[in-house]
Amino acid sequence: METFSEIVFFIGQLVILPPYLAATSNLRGRKLSTGQVIKYILISPPFVYIYTIFLFGLIAALKRAGVLSALNEESLQNAVAWGDLLALFLSYLLALFYSKGAKGKDKLLFFFVYLCFYISRMVFDITFSELPEILFFGLAVPCIFSYAMYRFLAKPLTELAKMAKYLNAHIIVFALLLQGLLILRFHFNLFFMRYDFISNIMMKKLWNVELWFGYLIHILLLVGCVMLKQYMSSIREVAEKNDQLAQNNQKITRISIDALKTLAATVDAKDSYTNGHSMRVSRYAEKIARKMGYDQTAADTIGKAAMMHDIGKIGIPDAILKKPAVLTKEEYDRIKTHSEKGYEILQNMEYMPELALGARYHHERWDGGGYPEGISGEDIPAVARITAAADAYDAMTSNRAYSAMSVSYARSEIEKNSGTQFDPRVADALLELIDGNEIHGVYGVSDSGNESGNDAGIHRRNR
Numbered sequence: 001m002e003t004f005s006e007i008v009f010f011i012g013q014l015v016i017l018p019p020y021l022a023a024t025s026n027l028r029g030r031k032l033s034t035g036q037v038i039k040y041i042l043i044s045p046p047f048v049y050i051y052t053i054f055l056f057g058l059i060a061a062l063k064r065a066g067v068l069s070a071l072n073e074e075s076l077q078n079a080v081a082w083g084d085l086l087a088l089f090l091s092y093l094l095a096l097f098y099s100k101g102a103k104g105k106d107k108l109l110f111f112f113v114y115l116c117f118y119i120s121r122m123v124f125d126i127t128f129s130e131l132p133e134i135l136f137f138g139l140a141v142p143c144i145f146s147y148a149m150y151r152f153l154a155k156p157l158t159e160l161a162k163m164a165k166y167l168n169a170h171i172i173v174f175a176l177l178l179q180g181l182l183i184l185r186f187h188f189n190l191f192f193m194r195y196d197f198i199s200n201i202m203m204k205k206l207w208n209v210e211l212w213f214g215y216l217i218h219i220l221l222l223v224g225c226v227m228l229k230q231y232m233s234s235i236r237e238v239a240e241k242n243d244q245l246a247q248n249n250q251k252i253t254r255i256s257i258d259a260l261k262t263l264a265a266t267v268d269a270k271d272s273y274t275n276g277h278s279m280r281v282s283r284y285a286e287k288i289a290r291k292m293g294y295d296q297t298a299a300d301t302i303g304k305a306a307m308m309h310d311i312g313k314i315g316i317p318d319a320i321l322k323k324p325a326v327l328t329k330e331e332y333d334r335i336k337t338h339s340e341k342g343y344e345i346l347q348n349m350e351y352m353p354e355l356a357l358g359a360r361y362h363h364e365r366w367d368g369g370g371y372p373e374g375i376s377g378e379d380i381p382a383v384a385r386i387t388a389a390a391d392a393y394d395a396m397t398s399n400r401a402y403s404a405m406s407v408s409y410a411r412s413e414i415e416k417n418s419g420t421q422f423d424p425r426v427a428d429a430l431l432e433l434i435d436g437n438e439i440h441g442v443y444g445v446s447d448s449g450n451e452s453g454n455d456a457g458i459h460r461r462n463r
């Protein structure tokens, strides 16, 4: 009976082979050839275990033949116990070898198969090896549980690997294996108790305890698998909701940017200055800000503020804005109020105060000679200093009359007025952009080209 039990025990361990081969093939990314199947079976965990048993059988035989006379029965028993751990370790090394260079989910699947193997062995130790009369259950239970766990765990583990990249597959699986070992140890303790301390009557009860303990482990494992599966699906649900929220946020952001663009286009249309002036100033300002070392979020805000810099022109009569002739002093003064008007319009945009500041101060000069307040240097908000230079550059380069000359002309004007009209740091960033061909001039179409850019920063019609 004992030999038969052992044979069934070994056969039982082979239940792991189909999922093992499936996982190996998955890991290799292709179907395995017959030769490979044989090779992988020969170095599979059950076989490694069987080799270990043979190794210790050989040691026992050598001992019987008197070759290893120093080895007593107790140390042989110990060696067999340690051999069990050695088989575990060897199998783990094989798993490491196989999973080299594999993707996270394949790795987890493969390690999972190893886990199944140890659980099957545990089941055999607990339910079968001590209870030959329930041979059928001893064989059926690990088969069913191997399959059930494969079905239940493979997917959540794969998702876990995808979602938590920082979780090392080795750590998860090694922790699970250690847990399995602890259960195994508990079983051994019961085993020792039975033979050392417990009477025959108690033994019968303990059989039952072991039987139910074995089933309890399986039930707990299955419950754990189901819970893990549910947990993973709830995580997926949260992730989907987060995605939806992010999409909505994106939509709202796009709507507000579109609203700003519409407003900017309204101003540009009213001014009959040059098409798309506000959009270009916005783009230049954003680039200058990035060049000066602002992060993308800050540069985006500066770009939006620059887009709104002339919004106050909505409050200036068309007769002045669109006047074809040179403006009178009164008319010019009237136009100059557009910065204050812009501030009044934008001051309610509390979430982005830069908009109002940019509109109010974009005609201030570094040397204090600008308007409306005549402040100088760093008293002028950075957003307005950047907008001023971007505005001036576009005023000079977007006028068709200057043609290709305009960029080099604008460049020399920016350089010349650095430190007087423009913040030198802003001017340097802009010059660097021009020199690196990172910013383009000569955009759009102007309705007339009768003004030079020699007072860059003051709009063409403002003079």
Ligand SMILES: [Fe+2]
Pocket (backbone or CB within 6 Å): 309, 310, 338, 362, 363, 459
């Ligand atoms: Fe302006």
